[in-house]
Amino acid sequence: MIISLRPGEKIYVNGAVLRVDRKVSLELLNDVTFLLESHVLQPEQATTPLRQLYFVVQTILMEPGEALAARDMFRTLHGVLVGTFERQDVLAGLAAVERQVGAGRPFDALKSLRALFPIEDAILRHSAGEVSPCAA
Template identity: 55%
Template sequence: MKVSLRAGERIYVNGAVLRVDRKVSVELVNDVMFLLEGQVMQASDATTAMRQLYFIVQLMLMNPTDVRDATALYGQHHAALCAVCESKEMLEGLAAIDELVGATRYFEALKRIRGLFPVEQAILAGTTTEFPFQAA
């Protein structure tokens, strides 16, 4: 896989942070876990349940040698989301995400989570016809 980076941009590869000083293309010739700087969510941006799930899975991808704590946190957060969610689309998405995380396919899981951000936003804005979360 070939990745193009701009000057000053960072890429996170198997837990290492690399910053380039000029425009460069990098070819990743073996199977690695990586995130581009634009895909990295800051803790302060994890303001909704799905964004928090994204942040947790991101931690698993960025530090693959020590995922024990993040895996435990993921399990708790995922279970809590499944327990309160009634939206079929969200539940199917959460099931797919769990399969991807279980197979250590973190990048694909992050992509699937990002795909559910608009669904979550519609739920939170009350613009969906479903009642996706149970009343507390």
């Protein structure tokens, strides 16, 4: 797999943070766990329930030494969210995330969670009093 990075961009590989000083292409020759900087959620950005779950899954992926504790936290938070959300599309997405994490595919789980963010945003706007056709 070849990954192209721009100057100053970071990539997180097997728990290590790498920053490049110039445009570069990296070829990953074996099976590694990585995240591009654009997919990394900072702690202060985990402001909604699904983003908090994303942060936990991200920790599983980025911090191998913390993965066991993060998996416990994932199970707890995931259970709370399944009991909180009523929309079937969100519940189906959460079920997919649970399967992906259980199968050792946290990168796929992050992708599934990112797809749920617009739905969650619409729900939150609707509950704040804004009208949104997607939030019912």
